[in-house]
Amino acid sequence: MKFVAVVSAALIASASAFAPSATSERASTALNMDRRAAMAGIAAAAGAAAMPGMALADGAVSAATIQRAKFQYGSRIAALKDAVSKGDFGAVAAEKNAFILYNSGAFPGTKNKDKKAAAIQGTNAIFAAIRSKDAGALKTAYAAYTKTVELSDYAAISADQGQGYSSDYDYRVKTSQAAIWVR
Numbered sequence: 001m002k003f004v005a006v007v008s009a010a011l012i013a014s015a016s017a018f019a020p021s022a023t024s025e026r027a028s029t030a031l032n033m034d035r036r037a038a039m040a041g042i043a044a045a046a047g048a049a050a051m052p053g054m055a056l057a058d059g060a061v062s063a064a065t066i067q068r069a070k071f072q073y074g075s076r077i078a079a080l081k082d083a084v085s086k087g088d089f090g091a092v093a094a095e096k097n098a099f100i101l102y103n104s105g106a107f108p109g110t111k112n113k114d115k116k117a118a119a120i121q122g123t124n125a126i127f128a129a130i131r132s133k134d135a136g137a138l139k140t141a142y143a144a145y146t147k148t149v150e151l152s153d154y155a156a157i158s159a160d161q162g163q164g165y166s167s168d169y170d171y172r173v174k175t176s177q178a179a180i181w182v183r
Helices: 002-017 035-050 063-078 081-086 089-094 096-106 113-132 135-148
Strands: none
Touching: 063 096, 063 135, 081 089, 081 135, 089 113, 089 135, 096 113, 113 135
16 A cells, blocks of 8 residues: 555656646746747758768869870870871861860869960861861861970880889770880
8 A cells, every 4th residue: 555655646746747837927048939930940950961061172183183184185186196197187076075175184273274275276276177178277286286285195115115004093004005014
C-alpha cells in the first residue's frame, strides 16, 4: 500500500510540474516575435546552411597548366605546317578549336591580355585567308601567328636526347615527345 501511495504522489508531482501556470500573463522573450516569424527565421537559417559554399576557384591557372595547353594545342597547330605549305585549307579549318584553345590556355588572365589579343588577331587572319581561299595569305598569316605566339616545333624526341615524361599521368604520354629512358 505504501508503494502505491509513493507512485501516486510521484505522478501527481510530475503532472503538476508540467501543468500551465494559473496566471494569464504572457511571458515576454528577448526576441519578442511570434511563431510565424520564428519559423521563417529558422527556415532561412536552415536554407543557408544547406546551400553549398560559393566556389572561389581561380581557374587553376599555373605555369603547369599553361605549359600543358601550349603543348597539347601548340603541337596540333605546329603539325599544320605541311598543310599550310600545301595550301590545304580543310586541314587548317579542321583544327580551328586548337587555335581557340591555344589562345585561351596559353594566355590566361589579365596579365596576358595583350598577348592573347595578338594571338586572336593572328587566328582571325588565318581564318580570313581560309575564307578567301588565298594560299599565300594563309602562309603569311600562319608564319606571323607562329612568330607572335612563339610556337615551338614540338618535334619528336628520342631516348638519346632525353626523357620526355616520367609517369603515365604526364600530358606527353602517347605523343611524339613521349620518350622515356629505360635501362
